[in-house]
């Protein structure tokens with residue numbers, strides 16, 4: 001049985017969270033398929049990277065290490081990934097739906113004449129039967145389609161690898177309980193490259209580090225259109241501050257200018273899994289809940305008792321959000337030292 005490959009994204013020497021999330025997912029897929037998880041890491045000064053990757057489930061790590069290979073450039077990375085895939089023939093290949101993965105994944109799939117499903121929200125293994133053929137153990141590439149109105153399960157029965165991208169935060173990241181040492185395979189990458197792959201020269205780079213980090217927050221106080229205004233959001237900032245959390249927002253709130261886009265939670269925003277998610281004046285449409293339904297505890301505050309968010313919530317407060325949030329701030333301050 002051919003193996004599952006995960007492309008490892010490395011930025012300034014750090015492995016992207018999405019790659020570790022994909023290794024975690026690949027591990028459970030590989031268990032079902034009874035195959036191995038392999039990682040492909042391309043960069044500069046990355047010797048020893050296999051130790052971290054093994055902690056998340058990589059059993060084999062293919063490494064191309066050269067100063068010309070970092071930072072990421074489209075053509076050399078595409079050539080190396082295609083070269084390795086042609087040699088190793090993975091049955092599944094996973095990439096982050098990051099700017100790198102969105103650039104690299106489609107190029108690799110196009111060069112190898114496979115298919116790729118972008119922005120999957122779930123990956124499973126299953127069978128498929130047509131009137132003249134039975135397919136076993138396919139990758140179900142699951143994602144919202146038609147504006148989120150349906151959840152589509154997409155399969156690629158005939159071409160390999162079956163490829164998918166997944167956004168950061170969508171899958172859980174979990175270490176292996178007792179990791180084994182990963183086998184290292186040094187990629188003889190020069191044989192895959194031509195001079196023209198280095199036609200693009202990087203003259204300078206400026207990386208904007210995001211100040212807003214809703215993904216890493218253990219408490220997210222999120223506001224929706226029901227907050228009514230940017231000023232309404234100020235209350236959420238106060239509540240987030242007393243709870244040691246971050247402020248999130250629905251798309252309707254972002255589109256209305258109540259909050260910055262970096263705070264948007266959902267299908268076209270960030271996926272969060274905090275310990276506590278407080279949804280304030282948010283109706284709970286699927287495109288929003290897709291980005292927060294993995295939260296450990298959800299409190300919904302909404303003046304409409306029939307709002308869909310209440311079905312998902314562990315605790316529901318039916319009432320005016322401005323009054324409720326004000327009381328929460330007051331009582332929380334009074335009851336904590």
Ligand code: FAD
Pocket residue numbers: 147148223224225226227249250251252253264265266267268269270280281282283284285286287288291301302303304307319320321322
């Ligand atoms: P509304 O649906 O308008 O809900 C406002 C809620 O506030 C209502 O339930 C109302 O009862 C309540 N309310 C009003 N006043 C008060 C008050 N005083 N006190 C208490 N409650 C009050 N949405 C996202 O959030 N994230 C995404 O990433 C996203 N991606 C999308 C992608 C696509 C392709 C599409 C088509 C849509 C997407 N959407 C996304 C939009 C989504 O469908 C909803 O329109 C959006 O989530 C609604 O935001 P909301 O709940 O804040 O607003």
